[in-house]
Amino acid sequence: MYADQTAVVGPLATYAEPHCYDLCADHAGRLTAPKGWELVRLAPDPDALRPSNDDLLALADAVREAARPPAVVAEPVGQGVEVGRKGHLRVLRSTRPDGE
Numbered sequence: 724m725y726a727d728q729t730a731v732v733g734p735l736a737t738y739a740e741p742h743c744y745d746l747c748a749d750h751a752g753r754l755t756a757p758k759g760w761e762l763v764r765l766a767p768d769p770d771a772l773r774p775s776n777d778d779l780l781a782l783a784d785a786v787r788e789a790a791r792p793p794a795v796v797a798e799p800v801g802q803g804v805e806v807g808r809k810g811h812l813r814v815l816r817s818t819r820p821d822g823e
Contacts, residue, residue, distance in 0.1 A: 732746075734768070803815035804816050
């Protein structure tokens with residue numbers, strides 16, 4: 724709130740705001756406002772500090788995703804025809820086995 728000459732320190736932002744910055748607890752605790760400004764410190768909600776069901780579900784989903792075997796990527800079918808070369812790089816055009 725630049726026009727109000729007020730700096731507000733509170734919980735982490737839940738959406739992007741152009742003049743807001745997320746700080747760690749150490750830096751938020753040491754933050755000072757410019758001379759003549761008011762500094763407002765908002766206490767965090769104690770319930771927000773505990774993991775929520777959404778946090779636990781997101782963690783479980785991430786673990787499941789990491790444990791899933793990688794998908795098998797099929798190799799391209801057909802032969803590549805070299806159509807250009809620059810140094811050690813080659814440009815290939817693929818041809819399909821059905822003649823297209």
